[in-house]
Amino acid sequence: xxxxxxxxxxxxxxxxxxxxxxxxxxxxxDLKGAKKFLTExxxxxxxxxxxxxxxxxxxxxxxxLYPLFSSTRMRKFWLLNDLFVxxxxxxxxxxxxxxxxxxxxxRSTDACGMYLETEKSNVIGNKLYPKTGFKLNTDCNFxxxxxx
Numbered sequence: 001x002x003x004x005x006x007x008x009x010x011x012x013x014x015x016x017x018x019x020x021x022x023x024x025x026x027x028x029x030d031l032k033g034a035k036k037f038l039t040e041x042x043x044x045x046x047x048x049x050x051x052x053x054x055x056x057x058x059x060x061x062x063x064x065l066y067p068l069f070s071s072t073r074m075r076k077f078w079l080l081n082d083l084f085v086x087x088x089x090x091x092x093x094x095x096x097x098x099x100x101x102x103x104x105x106x107r108s109t110d111a112c113g114m115y116l117e118t119e120k121s122n123v124i125g126n127k128l129y130p131k132t133g134f135k136l137n138t139d140c141n142f143x144x145x146x147x148x
Contacts, residue, residue, distance in 0.1 A: 021084035078114035
């Protein structure tokens with residue numbers, strides 16, 4: 001398995017997985033919109049995407065991170081926003097290795113850390129993240145404002 005930063009040539013393959021990821025979270029399929037979104041993120045350097053690619057050059061997983069900043073720590077902080085592995089390849093340790101790539105990004109950019117959120121109903125994710133060193137923050141409230 002090859003774990004590397006996604007390039008423009010990978011976007012068609014990543015788009016298919018990204019669409020599956022969105023379906024997992026109850027969104028409607030939108031391959032055209034997904035491709036546009038990912039292309040913009042990569043071309044504008046808005047995010048970092050790492051992929052898991054098997055020996056047949058099939059992309060079977062990805063992680064996408066967005067840069068943020070912590071004013072109190074006065075350093076960069078990363079949001080691990082998207083993590084998805086093809087259902088046919090789960091339980092192979094791919095998600096853990098993608099998280100490790102994210103940790104490498106944090107270290108290489110001298111960031112102070114990263115955080116993520118997942119739905120309480122995401123049983124797999126809620127078991128995975130503590131195993132990879134994430135700690136559930138019960139000290140903070142999470143608020144959301146939706147413009148729609």
